[in-house]
Amino acid sequence: MNQPADELARRIVEQLDAGVDQMDPATRERLVIARERALGRYRERPAPVLGMAWAGNAIARVSAHRFYSARNLIAVTALVLGLAGLAIWNSFGPSNELADIDAGLLTDELPINAYLDKGFDSWLKRAPR
């Protein structure tokens, strides 16, 4: 152990302690208020914190009790169902049929449904050559 360094540290700490003792009354008062506010949240049995006990522990944060509450579970389920419905609508909806006809027109391979459409037939007759 480095004795001179430890001795210097000890003397510095003495001055720091003296500085704490000299702290102005207004700051002391604010600290007392802050402490009382914190102690106001004291409960005999706080919510269990899973994982390691240290603050800032990621596991503890993620596994907080509220994460598993029923309300959040319902919201997440609704979101997943909504997204699934949207995906199905996009795959089998009417927009897909229109896209097929457009593609047929562009490639000159019209599906039979296009020729059965009377509107399309009249459009062909009226279209200028």
Place this chain on the structure above:
Amino acid sequence: MRRPARDGAGDRSDGACAAAGIQKAGRLATYQELAHFLAKVERRAYKQAVFAVRDDHLALDIVQDAMLKLTEKYCARPVDELPLLFQRILQNTILDFYRRQKVRSTWTQAISSLLGKGSDEDADPLETLEVAEGSKLSGSLSGSPAEQAEQSQLIAFIEKALEKLPARQRQAFLLRYWEELDVAEAAKIMGCSVGSVKTHCSRATHALSVMLGKQGIKP
């Protein structure tokens, strides 16, 4: 005068268990014990926060947040684990402040560069403090008003010097010497190796010695 030993500190083996996150079947803290513990540590915690963030109001917010977290989440922990838990929470809260400040500075950097820096930002606060030639670090508050004023100045100088230290060095120094944690406990709180804590402490002490020496204060 040396501060009396910490009541809730317990022996070193207990502290090491807490540092390792081991669930220990100790006696849980009562309301009175928690209140006593917070009353004992709040001023030093506040000073630590002031050294770190250099703002009284922010420091008070940090200490209050740390006390709230301890009370809300960890009050049912054994009494002898409270000192280390609180230090861990306090250091993390200070770290959160640094992170928020970093994000803020990213957004405001362009504006600051346009406005330019104030001319007084480069001033060294240590140079504004006058410490009498030949004054010593050791001493007490008792004495004449002149001696008390001199010591107040010395305390202010040391506090400014601590603020000037790099964050990790200051953190290691305060945890190791002011909070009287052993190297392993400090390393656990700082999230680094024991060797790093020793290095930070050594550099901090050396830097403080140099700063004090420049002002004619004999270490």
